[in-house]
Amino acid sequence: MSEVLVEVKHLKKYFNLENDFFGRPTTVLKAVDDVSFQIHKGEAFGLVGESGCGKTTIGKMLVNLYTPTGGEILFEGTDLTKLSAEKRRAYCKDIQLIFQDPYASLNPRMTVGDIIAEPIKINKLLPSNEIEKRVTYLLNCVGLASHQRNRYPHEFSGGQRQRVGIARALAVQPKLIVCDEPVSALDVSIQAQVLNLLDELKEDFGLTYLFIAHGLNVVKHISDRVGVMYLGKLVEIAPKKELYANPLHPYTQALLSAIPSIDPAKSKQRIILTGDVPSPIDPPEGCRFCSRCFKKTDGCEEYVPELREVSPGHFVSCYLYKKQKPDFRSI
Amino acid sequence: MLLEVNHLQTEFQLKHGTVKAVNDISFSIEKGEILAIVGESGSGKSVTSLSVMGLVQNPGKVVGGEILFKGEDLLKKSKAEMQAIRGDQISMIFQEPMTSLNPVYRIKDQIMESIMTHMKLSKKEAWERAVHMLEVVGIPSPRERAMDYPHQMSGGMRQRVMIAMALSCRPELLIADEPTTALDVTIQAQILDLLYHMREKFNMAVLLITHDLGVVSEAADRVIVMYCGQIVEEADVRSLFANPMHPYTLGLLKSIPRLEDESDGPLYMIKGMVPNPLKMPAGCPFSDRCDRCMERCRREAPALKEIDGHKVRCFLYDSETEEAQV
Numbered sequence: 204m205s206e207v208l209v210e211v212k213h214l215k216k217y218f219n220l221e222n223d224f225f226g227r228p229t230t231v232l233k234a235v236d237d238v239s240f241q242i243h244k245g246e247a248f249g250l251v252g253e254s255g256c257g258k259t260t261i262g263k264m265l266v267n268l269y270t271p272t273g274g275e276i277l278f279e280g281t282d283l284t285k286l287s288a289e290k291r292r293a294y295c296k297d298i299q300l301i302f303q304d305p306y307a308s309l310n311p312r313m314t315v316g317d318i319i320a321e322p323i324k325i326n327k328l329l330p331s332n333e334i335e336k337r338v339t340y341l342l343n344c345v346g347l348a349s350h351q352r353n354r355y356p357h358e359f360s361g362g363q364r365q366r367v368g369i370a371r372a373l374a375v376q377p378k379l380i381v382c383d384e385p386v387s388a389l390d391v392s393i394q395a396q397v398l399n400l401l402d403e404l405k406e407d408f409g410l411t412y413l414f415i416a417h418g419l420n421v422v423k424h425i426s427d428r429v430g431v432m433y434l435g436k437l438v439e440i441a442p443k444k445e446l447y448a449n450p451l452h453p454y455t456q457a458l459l460s461a462i463p464s465i466d467p468a469k470s471k472q473r474i475i476l477t478g479d480v481p482s483p484i485d486p487p488e489g490c491r492f493c494s495r496c497f498k499k500t501d502g503c504e505e506y507v508p509e510l511r512e513v514s515p516g517h518f519v520s521c522y523l524y525k526k527q528k529p530d531f532r533s534i
Numbered sequence: 535m536l537l538e539v540n541h542l543q544t545e546f547q548l549k550h551g552t553v554k555a556v557n558d559i560s561f562s563i564e565k566g567e568i569l570a571i572v573g574e575s576g577s578g579k580s581v582t583s584l585s586v587m588g589l590v591q592n593p594g595k596v597v598g599g600e601i602l603f604k605g606e607d608l609l610k611k612s613k614a615e616m617q618a619i620r621g622d623q624i625s626m627i628f629q630e631p632m633t634s635l636n637p638v639y640r641i642k643d644q645i646m647e648s649i650m651t652h653m654k655l656s657k658k659e660a661w662e663r664a665v666h667m668l669e670v671v672g673i674p675s676p677r678e679r680a681m682d683y684p685h686q687m688s689g690g691m692r693q694r695v696m697i698a699m700a701l702s703c704r705p706e707l708l709i710a711d712e713p714t715t716a717l718d719v720t721i722q723a724q725i726l727d728l729l730y731h732m733r734e735k736f737n738m739a740v741l742l743i744t745h746d747l748g749v750v751s752e753a754a755d756r757v758i759v760m761y762c763g764q765i766v767e768e769a770d771v772r773s774l775f776a777n778p779m780h781p782y783t784l785g786l787l788k789s790i791p792r793l794e795d796e797s798d799g800p801l802y803m804i805k806g807m808v809p810n811p812l813k814m815p816a817g818c819p820f821s822d823r824c825d826r827c828m829e830r831c832r833r834e835a836p837a838l839k840e841i842d843g844h845k846v847r848c849f850l851y852d853s854e855t856e857e858a859q860v
Contacts, residue, residue, distance in 0.1 A: 253718035254689075360807050390574040391745065392804040395789035399800045417718060424791035424801065447793060461723040463748030465790060466775060475727055476720045478674075479688045 207277075208379060208411050209242040209265070214274035216260050220484065232484050234260040236435040237274070239510070242379070247405065247412040249426030249443070251419055251458070253480055256432040258415045262381040265413065266300045267291055278379075296326050299372035303384035305364035309356040315342075315367050316352030322374045341370040344407070345400060362393035369400065373408065381413045386421060398424060419462055423447055428516075431455045434483055434491040437510055441517040451519040453498045490521070498523060535602075536739050537586070537707055538562040542599035544578075544585045553811040555581040555594065557763035563707065563739045568729075570742040570754035570771075572786075576808050578763040579743045583709045586741070587626055588616045603707070622652040625700035629712035631692035635684040641668075642680035645699045652703045667698040670735075671728060690721035697728065704736055711743045726753050747786060751775055759783050762809065762819040765838060768845040779846040781824045818849070826850060 216235040219228035235257040242248045250258045263269045265276060267283075276283040283294055302308035309318055319338050323329055329337055339349040345366040356364055365385060372380050382401065386394040402425060404410060416422045422429055423443055430440040431452065439452040450456045457474040476495045481487055487494045489504040496503065503522060510520040544556040556578045563569045571579045584590050586601055588608060601608040603624065608616065620626075628634040636644060645664040649655060655663065661680075668676035671694040684692055693713060700708055710729065714722040730753060733740055742754055750757055750771065757774045759767040759782065767780040778784045788802035806823045809815055815822055821831040830849055838847045 253720060362807060390808075391747070391786055392574060392789055393807065395791075395801040395803045398791070399803060402800060419719075420791045420793050423793060424795075444796075457720060459793070461719040462793060463722075463726070463746065463752040465747050465751050465787060465792070473723065473727075475723050477724075479690055479721070480718075 205244045205246075207241045208244045208279065209413075210239075210275075210277040211241070211261070211265075212239050212275040212277065214238045214261065214264065214276065215272045216257070216264060216269055217272045230484060233435050233486065234483060235264070235271075238432075238435070238437050239274075240430055240437060240440060242411060242413060244378075244411055245405075245409060246427040247414050247425050249414045249416065249422035249429040250432060251416055251422050251429060252432035253417060253458075255434070255480055255483060257435040257483075258432050259383055262300065262383050262413060262415050265379070265381055266298050267295055268300075296375045297378045299375060299377040299380050301365075301368050301372050301380060301382045301385045304388055305361055305368055306356075306388075308368055309364060311356055314353050314355055315347075315359070318356075318367060319352075319370050319374050322371060326375050328375060337374070341373055344373065344404065345370045346396075360393075361389050362396060365389060365397050366400065369397075369404070373404065376408075377410070379411045379413065381415070383415045384417065385414075387416065387418070394421070401425060419447075419459060431458065434480060434486050436491050436520065437518075438492065438521070439517075439519045440510070441519075445514075445517050449517075451513065451517070451524055452492075452521050453496050453523070454492050457495075457497075535562050536565050536567075536604060537741075538602040539582075539586065540600045540602070542582070542585055542601065543597045544581050544590055544594060545597050546594045548593065548812075551812045554763050555811070556585060558599070559760075559763075559765050560599075561758055561765070561768065563741060565706070565739055566733065566737045567756065568733060568740040568742055568754045569756050569758065570744060570750040571758045571760055572744055572747060572750055573760035574745060574808060576762075576811065577760040579745075579760050580711055581763075582760075583626070583711050583741060583743050587620060587624065587709060618652070621648045621700075621705075622703045623705055624707045624709065625703070625705040626709040626711065627693070627696045627700045627713050629715050631689060631696050631716065632684065634696060635692060637684055639683075640680070641682050641684065641687075641695055645680075645695070645702055648699055649702050663702060664698075667702045668695070670701070671695075671698045671732075672724075673698070689717055690724060693717060693721075693725055694728070697725075697732070701732060701736065701738075705738055707739045707741065708732075709741045709743070712745070713742070714749060715744070715746070722749070729753065747790060759786075762811070762814065764819065764847065765845070766820070766847045768838075769843070773844055777844070779841075779844060779851060780820075780848050781826050781850070782820050785823075785825070818847075 214235055215237055218232040218234060220232055221230040223229050252258050264271050271284050278294060283291060316338050319341055320334050323334055338352060342349050342352060347366055386397050389397060414422060414425055426443050429443050429446050430437050433454050439455050450459055457476050460474045478495050481494055489506055490508055493499050493503040508520040508522050510518045512518050513524045540560050541558050542556055543558055546553040546555055573579045585596050590596060596609060642664050646660040649660040649663050665676045665680055668680055673679050673694055714725050744750060754771050756770050758765050761782050767783050778787055785804040789804060791801060804823050817833050817835055818831040821827045836847050836849045838845050839851060841851055
């Protein structure tokens with residue numbers, strides 16, 4: 204496999220919701236709790252999970268919108284969390300973000316051309332007389348016409364606005380793009396257009412994606428490897444074919460079976476999970492999924508399973524798949 | 535026939551012109567049936583449901599057609615009469631469970647309000663009924679949760695409360711406008727399962743408005759596909775998914791990434807986007823985006839035709855066209 208571009212080790216992000224009189228935290232929300240994964244150069248790593256599982260928080264830590272509480276983010280070998288603010292900012296150019304909501308993420312008072320030119324100007328990447336040419340080039344790359352540069356975001360449809368957001372991310376020639384639910388706000392027919400565009404750009408520009416989404420079918424289309432998150436933890440990582448053919452973690456199995464199939468003739472055995480996702484403020488002890496798990500055994504409520512490799516490249520954190528299952532009575 | 539909509543037309547008078555949001559649509563729902571209306575944003579599916587409820591807001595107006603509910607035309611009813619029907623015989627649940635519940639009242643007060651308005655029950659009986667309804671929709675410890683405020687509940691719970699409220703007076707028709715769009719997949723599965731069971735239990739009809747073809751195939755009995763305010767295809771679920779006839783339906787189905795799909799090639803795309811409702815193309819509104827557009831499609835608009843119980847609005851299935859092609 205190609206070299207590792209980003210490696211995240213034991214990444215944590217806690218939010219202190221309430222402090223006591225002395226400023227000591229009393230209520231802590233563990234949005235991301237000890238997550239480790241690698242993204243290789245040129246691949247698309249998908250991150251799926253339901254709302255509140257911490258997938259967006261991971262994306263925001265990578266682009267420096269949040270400061271991690273603990274752990275390391277190794278980008279080409281450099282630990283970004285240890286850098287000074289100024290040096291950290293230099294890396295922002297290499298990691299760009301595409302937002303979920305194309306309506307909220309573009310400044311309504313700037314023309315599309317200015318929006319795309321702004322990151323180039325801020326990073327002083329090109330002399331001012333060449334910026335215009337570059338903006339035209341970027342607009343063409345994402346399938347917009349160069350005469351549309353003088354228009355404002357409200358003159359565009361949702362899909363076109365998302366294209367502008369993509370052009371803006373590409374403007375600084377990033378190595379990694381964090382796509383945070385880039386198609387969730389779009390109509391089905393437009394989703395396919397944007398997904399295909401992202402696929403093409405990945406080839407053309409040699410990009411690496413961290414693709415965050417809640418829909419497993421969207422992630423399946425674009426990703427090479429997929430990580431499944433639940434309540435701040437990664438529960439399973441596998442190459443996409445392996446994950447979809449052979450999901451191991453009960454949560455992944457439930458998630459896959461919950462997707463409505465567009466083939467009504469095929470009646471599949473549906474796993475309907477009971478209850479809601481517990482609050483990340485007071486998550487269950489032991490395995491985070493144990494309160495909704497349909498394959499719970501003894502010990503799941505007491506001990507946190509580790510993420511272990513059960514077959515090459517397939518990691519899962521569940522006691523069902525441990526030859527190394529600890530003998531609970533002896534502990 | 536429980537609900538029969540004939541030639542419904544709803545328009546919005548805007549500064550720049552008139553938008554025909556719902557342009558002459560007709561459909562019917564039988565008792566106990568789940569009818570789904572699918573379409574993308576702007577296709578007129580929500581306006582259709584609001585028209586049935588009599589909730590179209592200014593500058594929108596129902597300008598033609600009739601909505602027969604158990605044989606009576608809802609468009610001829612007075613405001614007070616409609617108010618008595620809404621929430622009693624016809625109920626509605628909305629997409630955003632947060633914004634459609636009142637944040638300053640307890641759950642029990644909101645459910646009891648609709649019960650006491652429509653059924654002549656005492657406060658105590660209404661309370662018992664509210665608790666019972668919460669239990670029916672699967673809320674654990676309903677007596678305690680009834681005292682909660684909406685913000686204390688999760689999205690899935692709030693949608694259950696909405697369903698409990700909508701079903702509390704045993705409506706004969708439930709209009710569900712994107713009931714699961716704001717929810718996570720595992721919760722969506724729970725809610726769809728619940729709707730299905732409620733239908734069985736109370737034998738009510740459901741008009742399910744959604745943009746998600748997956749939800750349609752799971753839940754509905756019959757499907758209407760809308761595009762630009764018109765019905766482009768209507769069929770029962772199995773035949774629609776097995777044999778989609780309109781190029782738009784076909785395109786929608788092909789453009790969804792499928793789990794079973796093993797290929798890594800690009801997804802099928804419907805080119806372009808929905809036309810501006812003020813500048814509709816002459817002829818078929820889908821003609822600009824259609825793969826199989828013919829010269830005729832740009833000139834005249836096709837009519838809805840029935841072929842073996844499967845209705846479609848396209849010249850591909852017109853005898854005249856076939857002759858021309860031969």
